[in-house]
Amino acid sequence: MQNYLSKTIKSGLYLTLFLPLLFTSFTYFPWNFGKTIIFQIVVEILLFLYLIGLAINRDDRMAKPMNWLNWSLIIFFFIITVTAFTGVNVSNSFWGNQARANGIFTWLHFGVWYFLLVRYFPEKKDWIRLFSLSVGVALLVSGTVFFQHNLPMAWQTDAGGGIIGNRAFAAAYLLVAFGLALALASSLAGSRRWWSLASASVLLAAIFWTGNRGVIIGLIAGIFSGLIAAVFMVKNKKIRRLSVVVLSFGLIAIGSLSALAATKTLPVYFPRLAEAININSLTSGTGETRLMAWQIAWQGIKERPFTGWGWGNYDVTFNKYFNPHFLKYDFTETVWDKPHNWLLEVANSSGVFGLVSYLGIFGIVGYYLIRKKGEQNFPASPITGSILFGALAAYLVTDLFLFETNNALLLFFLLLAFIAGEYIPRQAHALHPIWSSARRFFWIPYAIFVPVSLFAFNYVPLKASYYLSQARAAEDGAVWSVAAEKALMVPAFVGENGIFLAERFVQLDKSGVDMTPKPTVSAAITVASALERQSDRYQDNPLFPVWAGQVYMILGETVDPKYYADAERLLLRAKTISPLKQEFSFFLGRLYLLEKDFPRAIDMQKRAVAADQSISTSHWFLGLSYVASGDIPRGLAEIEVAISKGYSLSRGQTLYVIDLYAEAKKYATVIEWYKKLHEAEPENIDWYIKLATAYALNGQKSEALKTVKEAIANYPPLQAEAAKFIKQYKLE
DSSP states (O other): OHHHHHHHHHHHHHHHTTGGGOOOTTSSSTTTHHHHHHHHHHHHHHHHHHHHHHHHOOOSEEEOOOOHHHHHHHHHHHHHHHHHHHSSOHHHHHHOOTTTOOOHHHHHHHHHHHHHHHHHOOSHHHHHHHHHHHHHHHHHHHHHHHTGGGSOGGGOOTTBOGGGSBHHHHHHHHHHHHHHHHHHHHHOOTHHHHHHHHHHHHHHHHHHHHTOHHHHHHHHHHHHHHHHHHHHHOOOHHHHHHHHHHHHHHHHHHHHHHHHHTSSHHHHHOHHHHHHTOGGGGGSTHHHHHHHHHHHHHHHHHHSTTTOSOTTOHHHHHHHTOOGGGGGTOGGGGOOSOOSOHHHHHHHHHHHHHHHHHHHHHHHHHHHHHHOOOSSSTTOSHHHHHHHHHHHHHHHHHTTTSOOOHHHHHHHHHHHHHHHHHSSOOOEEEOOHHHHHHGGGTHHHHHHHHHHIIIIIIIHHHHHHHHHHHHHHOOSHHHHHHHHHHHHHSOSSHHHHHHHHHHHHHHHHHTTOOOOSHHHHHHHHHHHHHHHHHHHHOTTOTHHHHHHHHHHHHHHHHTOTTHHHHHHHHHHHHHHHSTTOHHHHHHHHHHHHHTTOHHHHHHHHHHHHHHOTTOHHHHHHHHHHHHHHTOHHHHHHHHHHHHHTTOOOOHHHHHHHHHHHHHTTOHHHHHHHHHHHHHHOTTOHHHHHHHHHHHHHTTOHHHHHHHHHHHHHHOGGGHHHHHHHHHHTTOO
8 A cells, every 4th residue: 555655656766757748728817827726736635645655654753854955945834834824915925816826835845846756756767757757848849939939839838938938937937947957967877968968958948048138147157066066075086177268158158149139230239149148228118117127125124024915026126116218118118017127026025034045945945965975876976066056046047037937936945855865964863652653644634625626726717817818818797797797706816816807808899899887897896796795805915906996987987987986085195105116097088088177187197207208108198189179279289298208109009199280270280280291191192181271271382283193193083082172272
């Protein structure tokens, strides 16, 4: 029985390494959420089998389970759990959300998974299989990155990460797999060594193929760290000298490539490499937004240095200390739930003690790697230790630009388990009689807990995600309303589901779908009410009230104006929480325009402009508010400011602005606008007609006549209409 349980658990642990290849099309985040739930289910079942095995085990001697690495993980888990309760949203901290699937509950499962790996894989052949299997899965992932357009249509994404979805997430996962492949190559011989090196080459190519700057920087840092470690750890003088030579060559190469990146040569032939080593890009574009996000995280750390904001609650910090300059780049840049710096996020979430405990894990692992060659045969080579040291350094440096994802965490905890099992002595010791007896009953409380967990904490969230995906795919109000009601009936991730349901409701309304049937209105009210309850419970997060307010605003516009009062109340609440976020002013301004309260609408848009004068979008909305109030001159003045600051007009907006100039009788400006449209589309006859009309209204009869004749020459059927036009404006 004991042998059967052991084989079953080991098979389950092997099976979990295939999770990166899993795609759950029925969930809302098919690249991430479903596989995380399945991982949790497998780990919970394996833990139950382990406890059964513990109960029937009659051996009173066991390998000593505790060491400094184990303690460092326990301390880290303890701190993030405690700070979840001192944070601003303990539910989000502990359970996480579907978008990231990275709550404390999931981290604890990785901790159990780590423990089981150490417990059940004590031999060299075990770790070779685990590493080989991990590298093999990573090669398949690389194939989906290279040939993502050949994947099934539902699996494809513009994010460039293949089966993993996001290119950054894929690159971080492949980075650790690259280290495992090199470790295998240094420990094997013959054809298996060459297979490992070939695999490492493919993984390296895939990392560069993703073009993720943060991971490539981490890769370079890891290579340098591994070479430095080899200088001190490897006794072979030739290898040490070679390491020094490679280090020197690498520094020269990076300097040369950086110089080339400033020229046109490297960007033309190797654009992704040029982007990766272009330091200037960190202070422009999305690099600038990342620096601003880091500054906001630092503000949060200073406010709550010890208690933190709670695991996974960076979005609250972001909105409280929102920098209005984010809107310069796009509306999508005004919503951040991660600072894209894992170390800052850990400190922001769990305080400085959380950060110290997390870094302590790396410090202890580094100590074991440098201090010992290993207790078993597999890591006996100091070269292997140097490679593992470099892999962990690469992972840590990558953390400065990204955040943890479960695919990468799978290999990270695998690496920790390997080091715990092979670099730390296993000392068998006799069990205390009380412990020897008590351990046989551990399975009883867990046997009660595990069915509850499998159902309430795994199946129910999976079910909620399914209904949410149905609502997201809905193209009409009837389908959306049925799915929305079911998604909210399942008590899992209510706040997150409510936000996504409200977002889809707004999208359908904007696209012209009729959202006024009674069942749809009822579902919309249910969504808004759920978000309002979340807002009452978690008063630091403005996302709940702002989305509820948008739903009520649409209901007020399309169903009954009485909903405007609810919309105003909730939007003002969001505005109070995050006063500098321009979007909240935009929403309130639109609400007041719908209510014909022009002074308040203009005031709100002025506040958005005042938050950051350089943002073109704010000037645009202020201009529209002036126009709606009847003050066209001021409206045009603000619109001109918006355009001068880079606001890009759509075709419809362009024609709207031209009509405003025409209404203001600024025909010279109208002419200039139509000239631009005519130059862009010389074959479009409409621009001839409109341009000729503008010339005529401006008194430029000769230009008007010339334009009419050009129109007739390009489109003879206009002859009759042109004659009437010429006569009407007396052009001849």
